[in-house]
Amino acid sequence: MGKVLLLTRREVSAYFVSPIAYVAMALFLVISGIFFALADFRPGAPAAMRSIFDIMMFILIFILPIVTMRSLSEEQRSGTIETLLTAPVTDIEVVVAKFLGSWIFYLAMLAPTLIYVVLLAAFGNPEYGPVASGYLGLALLGALYVSIGLFASSLTQNQVIAAVTAFVILIVLAMLGPWVATAVPSRYWIIPLRSIIKYATVRTHYLDFGQGVVDLVHVVYFLALTAYALFLTVKVLESRRWR
Amino acid sequence: MRAMIEIDNLTKWYGNTLALDRATFSVEEGRIVGFLGPNGAGKSTALRILTGFLPATSGQARVNGHDVLMESLAVRSSIGYMPENVPLYPEMRVEEYLAFRAALKDVPSAKRRAAVDRVVQRCWLKEVRRRLIGQLSKGFRQRVGLAEALVADPPVLILDEPTIGLDPTQIEETRKLIRSLGGKHTVLLSSHLLPQVEKTCSHLVIIADGQIKAAGSLDELKKGLAHRQQVVVELRTGDAGEGPAEVGRALRQVAGAADATTEEMGGGWLRAVVMPAADADPREAIWAAVAQRGWQLREIHRLAPTLEELYARIVAGESAVDKEAA
Numbered sequence: 249m250g251k252v253l254l255l256t257r258r259e260v261s262a263y264f265v266s267p268i269a270y271v272a273m274a275l276f277l278v279i280s281g282i283f284f285a286l287a288d289f290r291p292g293a294p295a296a297m298r299s300i301f302d303i304m305m306f307i308l309i310f311i312l313p314i315v316t317m318r319s320l321s322e323e324q325r326s327g328t329i330e331t332l333l334t335a336p337v338t339d340i341e342v343v344v345a346k347f348l349g350s351w352i353f354y355l356a357m358l359a360p361t362l363i364y365v366v367l368l369a370a371f372g373n374p375e376y377g378p379v380a381s382g383y384l385g386l387a388l389l390g391a392l393y394v395s396i397g398l399f400a401s402s403l404t405q406n407q408v409i410a411a412v413t414a415f416v417i418l419i420v421l422a423m424l425g426p427w428v429a430t431a432v433p434s435r436y437w438i439i440p441l442r443s444i445i446k447y448a449t450v451r452t453h454y455l456d457f458g459q460g461v462v463d464l465v466h467v468v469y470f471l472a473l474t475a476y477a478l479f480l481t482v483k484v485l486e487s488r489r490w491r
Numbered sequence: 492m493r494a495m496i497e498i499d500n501l502t503k504w505y506g507n508t509l510a511l512d513r514a515t516f517s518v519e520e521g522r523i524v525g526f527l528g529p530n531g532a533g534k535s536t537a538l539r540i541l542t543g544f545l546p547a548t549s550g551q552a553r554v555n556g557h558d559v560l561m562e563s564l565a566v567r568s569s570i571g572y573m574p575e576n577v578p579l580y581p582e583m584r585v586e587e588y589l590a591f592r593a594a595l596k597d598v599p600s601a602k603r604r605a606a607v608d609r610v611v612q613r614c615w616l617k618e619v620r621r622r623l624i625g626q627l628s629k630g631f632r633q634r635v636g637l638a639e640a641l642v643a644d645p646p647v648l649i650l651d652e653p654t655i656g657l658d659p660t661q662i663e664e665t666r667k668l669i670r671s672l673g674g675k676h677t678v679l680l681s682s683h684l685l686p687q688v689e690k691t692c693s694h695l696v697i698i699a700d701g702q703i704k705a706a707g708s709l710d711e712l713k714k715g716l717a718h719r720q721q722v723v724v725e726l727r728t729g730d731a732g733e734g735p736a737e738v739g740r741a742l743r744q745v746a747g748a749a750d751a752t753t754e755e756m757g758g759g760w761l762r763a764v765v766m767p768a769a770d771a772d773p774r775e776a777i778w779a780a781v782a783q784r785g786w787q788l789r790e791i792h793r794l795a796p797t798l799e800e801l802y803a804r805i806v807a808g809e810s811a812v813d814k815e816a817a
Binding site: 338 | 570572581
């Protein structure tokens with residue numbers, strides 16, 4: 249555990265000296281700020297953050313791969329993976345620390361959006377329950393996206409390939425359900441398949457959080473998929489042993 | 492003496508490429524051993540297997556009594572490893588990086604400061620200890636890598652090409668540093684240049700095409716070469732008027748000589764180099780032949796055996812070495 253904290257601290261401090269991380273953070277804040285201003289923060293709208301929480305599901309598909317892309321791929325490109333994995337730490341500790349590092353940076357990136365809550369409180373009378381559950385949803389969503397980004401970056405030495413791979417996995421995972429529901433014609437055999445895909449889709453499990461619903465099924469969905477992506481990342485690291 | 496590194500029948504395939512072919516050798520405690528071989532001979536592969544970064548396809552390796560596969564963490568705790576090209580985190584400061592690595596290698600926090608100070612001192616990093624690693628020159632990066640390997644004071648040091656890319660002064664400094672580590676630490680360092688390991692190491696393991704071609708102390712290896720020391724002869728045929736061709740032919744016919752080359756040195760003097768047949772010392776026979784023909788002899792001596800020659804032959808291809816040994 250001590251090793252995990254040590255490695256996590258290094259990951260987090262590496263983010264805060266990396267220009268690309270600041271670029272991703274700025275991009276995220278600009279885009280989410282625009283959407284907040286257009287969708288939630290306007291006269292006559294209810295003092296809530298439902299729209300921005302929903303939209304963040306898409307914004308983060310583009311932003312988080314940029315945050316995680318260098319995590320393991322840069323270690324492989326520069327060769328530091330060799331000093332890292334020959335130190336007395338296990339592969340699991342390394343992956344968990346990498347995950348925590350990126351996730352903590354993501355939370356730090358999210359923190360400035362709390363100002364939206366302040367703005368809503370200044371001009372209206374928001375309900376804090378759905379805001380809190382919305383942020384819980386964002387934390388879980390970010391964990392899943394970060395773990396998938398980490399998995400993608402374990403596959404390659406090239407940061408761009410890592411980012412694009414994560415982006416493709418995320419867009420499929422987030423959007424496949426709605427797409428299948430609307431674009432694929434209904435045939436009797438497709439209906440069970442469609443409901444399976446619907447339940448596998450991020451959207452199905454994420455939207456409730458923004459509406460103030462914390463369903464254990466949704467929480468388990470995010471935690472389980474995150475753990476699975478981290479498990480796959482550990483396996484990719486181990487695969488150097490038999491490749 | 493206890494063997495700190497034992498490699499037994501180690502084989503490594505990368506797909507269809509054989510990188511290590513039943514390699515076997517051991518390194519005893521406190522020794523500085525040079526792991527010598529041309530590029531692509533399998534040095535880095537062997538070192539990576541020892542450090543637990545890669546597994547072997549078959550065979551066993553033990554470091555400090557621990558199996559590299561079964562007790563990987565124990566092995567890693569007893570090794571300081573500097574990989575080829577010295578990968579470092581460019582965004583960290585020298586001091587910060589060394590402290591981080593010390594913590595990762597279980598140096599207790601109370602002793603960490605002292606451990607960092609010690610290696611900073613030892614590897615001449617004082618003036619750059621607060622600099623970003625990304626801004627350091629190649630020589631300093633190399634020293635940071637060495638300091639990192641030393642920071643937890645491990646019993647075994649594995650250094651992959653520690654002097655590559657350094658200028659001559661830095662090479663000399665690094666060599667001195669490594670030599671000072673002997674006795675207390677067991678050092679296995681790889682190189683593809685013989686002169687660099689010859690001055691640093693007491694023992695050599697020579698590898699080519701994934702196979703261990705020779706292993707032993709420098710003296711033993713040199714002794715093994717003694718049987719084929721070349722004989723250099725300087726002579727003048729004088730009034731007899733024989734040219735280099737005749738002299739060469741005459742020397743080749745001497746008992747114990749395998750081959751001879753001759754060249755003119757001016758003033759009528761000829762210099763001949765006689766290659767002895769296996770285990771033979773043809774010096775007396777040469778003298779007798781020269782005396783019989785009435786030639787004047789001004790010098791006859793054996794060339795000291797050089798490891799360069801051995802190494803060059805090993806690199807050139809094993810068939811030549813086998814023929815000599817037979």
